[in-house]
Amino acid sequence: MNVPSSYTQAWESFWRAAPPASGSVFWDAEASLTVELQLPLFEPYFDAGLPVVDFGCGNGTQTRYLAQRYDRVIGVDLSAAAIGHARRADPHGVAEYQQANGADRDAMHRLHAETGDANVYMRGVLHQCEPGDRAPLIEGIATLLGERGRVFAVELAEAAKGVLMGLAQGPDGPPPKLGAVFAHGIAPGEVADEAVPGYFRAAGLELLASGEQLLTTTESRPDGTRIELPSNWLVAGAGA
Ligand SMILES: C[S@@+](CC[C@H](N)C(=O)[O-])C[C@H]1O[C@@H](n2cnc3c(N)ncnc32)[C@H](O)[C@@H]1O
Numbered sequence: 001m002n003v004p005s006s007y008t009q010a011w012e013s014f015w016r017a018a019p020p021a022s023g024s025v026f027w028d029a030e031a032s033l034t035v036e037l038q039l040p041l042f043e044p045y046f047d048a049g050l051p052v053v054d055f056g057c058g059n060g061t062q063t064r065y066l067a068q069r070y071d072r073v074i075g076v077d078l079s080a081a082a083i084g085h086a087r088r089a090d091p092h093g094v095a096e097y098q099q100a101n102g103a104d105r106d107a108m109h110r111l112h113a114e115t116g117d118a119n120v121y122m123r124g125v126l127h128q129c130e131p132g133d134r135a136p137l138i139e140g141i142a143t144l145l146g147e148r149g150r151v152f153a154v155e156l157a158e159a160a161k162g163v164l165m166g167l168a169q170g171p172d173g174p175p176p177k178l179g180a181v182f183a184h185g186i187a188p189g190e191v192a193d194e195a196v197p198g199y200f201r202a203a204g205l206e207l208l209a210s211g212e213q214l215l216t217t218t219e220s221r222p223d224g225t226r227i228e229l230p231s232n233w234l235v236a237g238a239g240a
Contacts, residue, residue: 014184015081026177029216031065042152045235051118056125060086067094103133108140117146122153127191142203154233175219206239
């Protein structure tokens with residue numbers, strides 16, 4: 001299935017305009033504050049011998065960290081411009097990168113045929129989807145996992161909306177990096193908290209663990225504290 005072109009174009013124009021420096025995108029927090037803190041949540045479930053796909057990898061900050069921990073890591077993103085950023089930020093090629101739509105069934109079958117069963121890391125992708133794309137996206141993940149892979153997914157919680165709206169409606173408008181997201185027509189979507197595990201179950205996956213975690217951004221409040229967004233995480237797989 002194809003993601004609507006307006007959605008694809010919104011991501012493409014966002015990433016074309018995004019500055020290359022690390023930390024210049026709203027959610028692009030350093031790995032030490034993101035994936036590194038999440039490792040204890042998913043490492044016990046990941047078979048370390050399997051490749052890892054960073055699903056919706058953006059400019060590859062988390063992908064490059066994962067490549068220090070796993071032998072083969074592949075960053076996949078809908079946006080060719082995002083993949084361009086990720087490749088340029090990885091001159092030694094510690095990870096591989098591929099432009100692909102995670103909701104494209106054929107593309108995910110082709111990737112699985114090439115990697116075999118893989119683990120999947122996904123941070124902040126499902127909530128950006130058009131509602132109709134959410135189920136195919138998680139089906140794409142199930143295809144990549146096969147029998148042996150496990151997925152770790154962390155997505156904004158419903159409560160994040162209040163924080164984002166509060167920031168956007170402040171006297172000076174949204175912080176610049178959040179404003180850049182809105183300017184390209186990307187609005188954090190609303191996925192009901194209880195709906196997220198439902199997408200994974202509907203794709204035939206069993207929930208193995210779940211919890212809450214704050215998603216660190218790169219913007220700070222006037223008092224200097226980092227803006228963090230309420231999020232939920234889960235680990236799922238095809239089951240025993
Ligand atoms: C909020 S960003 C998060 C990027 C990265 N995971 C991170 O944490 O820095 C969401 C990313 O998902 C990508 N994306 C959105 N829909 C996608 C799809 N259908 N297939 C693959 N990537 C997608 C976007 O291009 C964007 O780079």
